[in-house]
Amino acid sequence: xxxxxxxxxxxxxxxxxxxxxxxxxxxxxxxxxxxxxxxxxxxxxxxxxxxxxxxxxxxxxxxxxxxxxxxxxxxxxxxxxxxxxxxxxxxxxxxxxxxxxxxxxxxxxxxxxxxxxxxxxxxxxxxxxxxxxxxxxxxxxxxxxxxxxxxxxxxxxxxxxxxxxxxxxxxxxxxxxxxxxxxxxxxxxxxxxxxxxxxxxxxxxxxxxxxxxxxxxxxxxxxxxxxxxxxxxxxxxxxxxxxxxxxxxxxxxxxxxxxxxxxxxxxxxxxxxxxxxxxxxxxxxxxxxxxxxxxxxxxxxxxxxxxxxxxxxxxxxxxxx
Amino acid sequence: xxxxxxxxxxxxxxxxxxxxxxxxxxxxxxxxxxxxxxxxxxxxxxxxxxxxxxxxxxxxxxxxxxxxxxxxxxxxxxxxxxxxxxxxxxxxx
Numbered sequence: 001x002x003x004x005x006x007x008x009x010x011x012x013x014x015x016x017x018x019x020x021x022x023x024x025x026x027x028x029x030x031x032x033x034x035x036x037x038x039x040x041x042x043x044x045x046x047x048x049x050x051x052x053x054x055x056x057x058x059x060x061x062x063x064x065x066x067x068x069x070x071x072x073x074x075x076x077x078x079x080x081x082x083x084x085x086x087x088x089x090x091x092x093x094x095x096x097x098x099x100x101x102x103x104x105x106x107x108x109x110x111x112x113x114x115x116x117x118x119x120x121x122x123x124x125x126x127x128x129x130x131x132x133x134x135x136x137x138x139x140x141x142x143x144x145x146x147x148x149x150x151x152x153x154x155x156x157x158x159x160x161x162x163x164x165x166x167x168x169x170x171x172x173x174x175x176x177x178x179x180x181x182x183x184x185x186x187x188x189x190x191x192x193x194x195x196x197x198x199x200x201x202x203x204x205x206x207x208x209x210x211x212x213x214x215x216x217x218x219x220x221x222x223x224x225x226x227x228x229x230x231x232x233x234x235x236x237x238x239x240x241x242x243x244x245x246x247x248x249x250x251x252x253x254x255x256x257x258x259x260x261x262x263x264x265x266x267x268x269x270x271x272x273x274x275x276x277x278x279x280x281x282x283x284x285x286x287x288x289x290x291x292x293x294x295x296x297x298x299x300x301x302x303x304x305x306x307x308x309x310x311x312x313x314x315x316x317x318x319x320x321x
Numbered sequence: 322x323x324x325x326x327x328x329x330x331x332x333x334x335x336x337x338x339x340x341x342x343x344x345x346x347x348x349x350x351x352x353x354x355x356x357x358x359x360x361x362x363x364x365x366x367x368x369x370x371x372x373x374x375x376x377x378x379x380x381x382x383x384x385x386x387x388x389x390x391x392x393x394x395x396x397x398x399x400x401x402x403x404x405x406x407x408x409x410x411x412x413x414x
Contacts, residue, residue: 044414078414125412147414180413208411215333218368221379221410239381239388241406321413 008088011038011045012160016168016288019257022269028276028285031169032259032269033161036294040084041077041108042262043161043292047183048081050156051145052089060143063089070094071142073132075125075180075319076105077293078147083112094142096132098124101319104297122214124319125180126222148181148224157187165288166195176272177290178264179203179239180321182227184290189235203239204271206247206264206321240274242267244315248303251295255304262298263320265291292321323347326354326399329406337364351382352395354405369407379410 004010014037020029035043052070055061061068071094072082079095086093093114097106100121109116117135119128129148136144147153165172165188175192177184182203189201215221227233247266254261254269272287279285295303301318302311328344338344346357355369355376369380375395376382382389383406389397399405 075413125414129412148412178413183414205411205413207406207408208413215409218333218377218379218409220333222412223378223410224412224414233390236391238391241383241386241388241408243386319413 006088007039008049008085011040011049013164014038016165017259019254019259021257022253023276024273025276025279027279027283028287030269030272030276031172031286031288032254032261032265032291033165033288034259034261034291034294036261036291036296038081040081041293041296042081043184043290044077044081045084046081046156046160047078047147047153047181048085050152051147051150052082052085052091054150054152055143055145061091066090068092069139069142071132071136071139071144072096072147073119073125073128074147075128075321076101076109076297078181079114080105080108080112082145083109083114086114087112094135096128096135098128098319100124100317102297103300108297120214121317123220124208124214126220127214129222130220147183149226151226153181153183154187154190154226154230157184158191159187161290162188162191166192169286169288171286172196172199172288173285174200174202174272174275174287175290176202176204176268176275176287178268178292178321179205181224182232184292186226186230186232186235188290190230193235200237200275201235202271202275203236204242204264204268205239206267207241207243208319208321238275240271242270243312245308245312246270248308248311248315251298251303255295259291260295261291262293262295263301263303263315264293265289266303267321268292323349323353324399324401327404328354328358329404331408333409334365334368334407337362337368348399350395351384351389351397351399351405354399355382355395381408381410382406383408
């Protein structure tokens with residue numbers, strides 16, 4: 001292993017592991033890219049570092065100057081990644097976090113000294129975004145990186161995640177990842193399609209809208225601006241919903257091959273299995289699944305050891321994307 | 322040919338359907354499903370379809386968990402036993 005000067009240098013260049021033994025179709029090889037290996041524990045470390053460095057280049061953040069404040073809405077992982085980067089660089093971070101995230105996400109934010117502003121759990125991430133937008137408007141002196149509209153988010157995946165996949169698995173046929181801000185799919189997906197237009201990009205989502213009962217109407221729905229500005233609906237080939245029970249079954253299967261991954265990885269694996277099941281006769285596939293984070297932040301959910309029905313019911317009201 | 326299709330409604334649309342979480346409509350395409358819903362529950366008008374008949378941007382419609390925007394959109398066929406779900410567009414991250 002090389003010697004590194006900073007924890008921030010450990011962000012990116014994550015390992016890709018073959019898990020084809022979990023594929024029910026022998027024509028489909030399965031690979032998992034372990035983003036949980038990043039120092040803050042998720043794929044969002046890449047986005048956090050890229051957005052902060054971008055703001056530093058643009059001059060809206062000034063390294064070394066005391067008293068600078070950042071504000072960000074996050075269901076957890078972006079907040080945690082930013083908290084890590086801000087702690088190292090000396091910025092103060094305020095994270096608008098829905099109440100309905102796992103307790104470990106809150107604890108990790110506290111590890112790196114982020115200030116938590118709670119938004120109503122029943123409004124999900126949409127509520128956190130709305131509250132952060134109002135706070136940013138009231139406090140123009142705070143730096144609002146806004147991952148959902150910040151081009152540095154997909155760019156981090158276009159310049160790093162995509163090329164890493166292409167380097168490690170040049171015969172990739174499908175990319176499967178969770179859809180949150182859409183940054184991973186837009187960035188890595190576009191890079192891979194530019195290398196090989198036949199690569200299929202599949203998005204997986206949780207059925208979050210079923211439990212976001214704080215929304216007053218569908219007009220309170222939310223589509224990340226980067227998704228619309230960068231032509232997300234043209235880039236994606238398929239978008240599929242995976243329910244909590246199936247996500248939990250898949251994180252257990254991953255544990256059988258020594259991979260301890262978060263619930264959204266279980267959902268992405270379920271998506272990959274659907275993809276493998278739909279291959280045509282004689283079609284060979286190499287499916288790369290992005291594992292957004294490790295299992296550590298979900299231990300309190302009982303995902304690996306609890307009664308699967310009880311865990312699935314609890315997961316229905318927890319945000320894990 | 323129109324078949325009976327179960328439609329799962331999100332919490333936000335249930336008040337317009339008398340509190341039901343699942344309703345059954347007769348339809349042969351997703352477009353039919355949505356038009357049937359609006360005709361049976363006029364409170365959903367404007368929430369599912371735009372005035373020009375296209376799909377409202379903040380509603381995601383799934384057939385057996387696949388988003389119809391990436392299938393054949395409103396022309397996506399439905400068959401006996403399919404389950405259709407409606408979900409509001411929700412962010413993550």
